[in-house]
Amino acid sequence: MAITAAQVKELRDSTGAGMMDAKKALTETDGDMEAAVDWLRAKGLAKAAKKSGRTAAEGLAAVATKGGVGVVVEVNSETDFVARNADFQSMVAEIAQVALGVEGDVEALKAAPMNGKTVAEIITDKVATIGENMGLRRFERVEADAVSAYVHNAVAPGMGKIGVLVAIRTGAPAAAAEIGRQVAMHVAATSPASLSEADLDPALVEREKQVLTEQARESGKPDSVIDKMIVGRMNKYFQEVCLLKQAFVINPDLTVEAAVAEAGKAVGTEMTVTSFARLAVGEGVEKEEEDFAAEVAKTLKG
Structure with missing residues (x-):
């Protein structure tokens, strides 16, 4: 039978499932709403939707580089325990690789193909499998002659609690790798507000x-x-607050701008930082705090 848009909307509203999943459930059950709900529950998709309201402020920041392109993504989970789950880490690493081919924003990355589905659908499936709310929150991309990456508090290769990218314009990309990594470590530590005064x-x-x-x-x-x-x-x-004007943490006698320029002179070329990206997991997310003592007191009063 033909499935109407109204039916799909009703099922989505009652279960929180995605549009395509709701449509497939109705198709599989010949439009029977109750059976469609059960179908979604059996697949774990309705269960995943119920978790969507829970705060996901843990997770991982993952970096990936290829040639003159670098990306950093933040994928959140509810607990740090899940962030250390091998399946979750594998998914995050693969999302970072997919991001290398995406030039848009985080919504474009969510819609990008990954293993026959979209990135967003893959995450929804993982929610159902692992049992925690998750989400792709942020995505940054930089391009230059040389791109260096650094991960702070790494829990696996290329992913940890802070992911940083530094893009450098230079005639010697290979020679820029070390100073680029040092600047990326500096960015992780100081969290500059902008590259320069003009960017503030x-x-x-x-x-x-x-x-x-x-x-x-x-x-x-x-x-x-x-x-x-x-x-x-x-x-x-x-x-x-401006990266180029900050005292370089490795050599405070120099600014970051001067340190990079000197690194270039040492190998007979010019080097200039043109952009950077820094994502810290859970940054800006208001975490839910549970006051156990207050909860007990409230129960006793009741």
């Missing part, structure tokens, strides 16, 4: 300037002096 969010700059101005006014000095104070303090701010 203007709203962020203005907000910082306003705070510094109010602080300077507390000194009671005249406006002409305050203006000079603000210039100096903003320059210090740029040195703290």
